[in-house]
Amino acid sequence: MAEFEHVTVLLHEAVALLAINPTGTYVDATLGGGGHTGEILKQLTTGKLYSFDQDDTAIKYNQTRYADEIAAGKLILIHQNFRQLKVALAEQHVTAVDGIVYDLGVSSVQFDDGQRGFSYNYDAELDMRMDQRQTLTAKTIVNDWPFNDILRVLSRYGEDRFPKQVARKIEQHRDKGPINTTFELVDIIKEAIPAPARRKGGHPAKRTFQALRVAVNDELGALEDSLTQALELLAPSGRISVITFQSLEDRLVKQMFREKTSMPDLPAGLPVLPGQFEPDYKLLTRKPVLPSETEMTDNHRSESAKLRGIERQ
Numbered sequence: 253m254a255e256f257e258h259v260t261v262l263l264h265e266a267v268a269l270l271a272i273n274p275t276g277t278y279v280d281a282t283l284g285g286g287g288h289t290g291e292i293l294k295q296l297t298t299g300k301l302y303s304f305d306q307d308d309t310a311i312k313y314n315q316t317r318y319a320d321e322i323a324a325g326k327l328i329l330i331h332q333n334f335r336q337l338k339v340a341l342a343e344q345h346v347t348a349v350d351g352i353v354y355d356l357g358v359s360s361v362q363f364d365d366g367q368r369g370f371s372y373n374y375d376a377e378l379d380m381r382m383d384q385r386q387t388l389t390a391k392t393i394v395n396d397w398p399f400n401d402i403l404r405v406l407s408r409y410g411e412d413r414f415p416k417q418v419a420r421k422i423e424q425h426r427d428k429g430p431i432n433t434t435f436e437l438v439d440i441i442k443e444a445i446p447a448p449a450r451r452k453g454g455h456p457a458k459r460t461f462q463a464l465r466v467a468v469n470d471e472l473g474a475l476e477d478s479l480t481q482a483l484e485l486l487a488p489s490g491r492i493s494v495i496t497f498q499s500l501e502d503r504l505v506k507q508m509f510r511e512k513t514s515m516p517d518l519p520a521g522l523p524v525l526p527g528q529f530e531p532d533y534k535l536l537t538r539k540p541v542l543p544s545e546t547e548m549t550d551n552h553r554s555e556s557a558k559l560r561g562i563e564r565q
């Protein structure tokens with residue numbers, strides 16, 4: 253199989269935050285090209301790693317890349333959405349883990365595959381599914397969803413500057429016939445956005461495409477479900493590290509971690525804090541860890557990356 257052209261972001265930082273125990277049980281929730289998986293495997297002796305990806309391409313690539321570790325029973329690949337974390341691990345008789353890493357979003361391989369419809373740079377069917385078994389595609393959303401639902405998706409998930417105009421134009425065009433391809437959608441978006449705004453802030457279709465991708469893959473819903481399970485699965489001293497690439501994801505992670513690590517509201521003036529009120533989790537990163545200047549220069553995809561971590565007490 254061709255080389256998987258994905259440069260792992262925050263490779264060492266995300267794994268270092270897990271403080272790997274060489275005999276422990278770990279999860280890579282987002283296998284992709286296997287960068288974080290490889291870094292964790294290097295540090296394990298008798299420990300085990302369960303690596304998830306909902307994309308068949310990533311699973312197949314790593315079956316070859318890590319054939320030895322798989323044969324030795326050190327690495328187990330799981331072709332599942334990470335929102336099935338608990339159930340899929342239970343099927344492997346795993347009910348507690350020492351660390352989980354998430355490196356969210358799509359890989360460069362998915363993004364740059366002209367057939368998958370993730371990118372406004374390649375003409376393809378409007379697809380955007382990470383999991384090829386799923387039925388919902390971007391084409392369904394654009395052609396079949398009511399105006400208000402499209403507007404909600406664009407406003408919420410893409411932080412689109414002109415959601416109403418774009419949703420309206422989509423509606424006008426689909427009345428004449430189906431919108432099938434990425435380039436057709438790019439033209440519609442360009443028509444919808446006022447000319448001065450088109451020249452600023454990157455590619456005019458960037459935010460609309462991001463919003464559709466998040467909706468097709470229910471990225472925020474899956475993350476919230478999965479993190480809730482991950483927090484429960486952690487053994488004492490177990491850790492989670494999460495790399496996000498957009499503000500909605502980062503806000504979700506930050507809020508969930510903050511809730512888990514905050515003190516409950518207690519009556520004022522208690523002399524000693526009763527043990528049962530101590531939070532069960534501790535933040536490992538008050539501020540997110542960002543890629544170094546060098547990493548950002550070498551890999552532009554890393555520019556928006558933020559890493560946060562939490563530990564179970």
Ligand SMILES: C[S@@+](CC[C@H](N)C(=O)[O-])C[C@H]1O[C@@H](n2cnc3c(N)ncnc32)[C@H](O)[C@@H]1O
Pocket residue numbers: 258259260261281282283284285286287288289304305306307310332333334335355356357358359382474475
């Ligand atoms: C940014 S890439 C991960 C790259 C990887 N850390 C590496 O070093 O090569 C994200 C991967 O996670 C997968 N993914 C995203 N959301 C997922 C989900 N909800 N369930 C399972 N896999 C998911 C994508 O298919 C993609 O392959």
